[in-house]
Amino acid sequence: MSESAYLISGLNSRPSSSKIVKCSDCGCQTQVPFKPTEGRPVYCRDCFQKHKPKDRY
Numbered sequence: 001m002s003e004s005a006y007l008i009s010g011l012n013s014r015p016s017s018s019k020i021v022k023c024s025d026c027g028c029q030t031q032v033p034f035k036p037t038e039g040r041p042v043y044c045r046d047c048f049q050k051h052k053p054k055d056r057y
């Protein structure tokens with residue numbers, strides 16, 4: 001759905017900083033527009049929505 005648009009925008013903006021990573025939750029491959037921190041879980045877009053803290057908004 002909106003995931004492909006997210007990936008394409010990441011590709012267009014700065015390909016060199018985009019990283020293909022494996023989602024720590026569902027295990028799918030996803031692209032993140034930042035350098036993942038080693039030892040920290042990285043989530044795909046859907047799982048990020050599930051895992052992001054929502055205590056303050």
Ligand SMILES: [Zn+2]
Pocket residue numbers: 023024025026027028043044045046047048
């Ligand atoms: Zn996931």
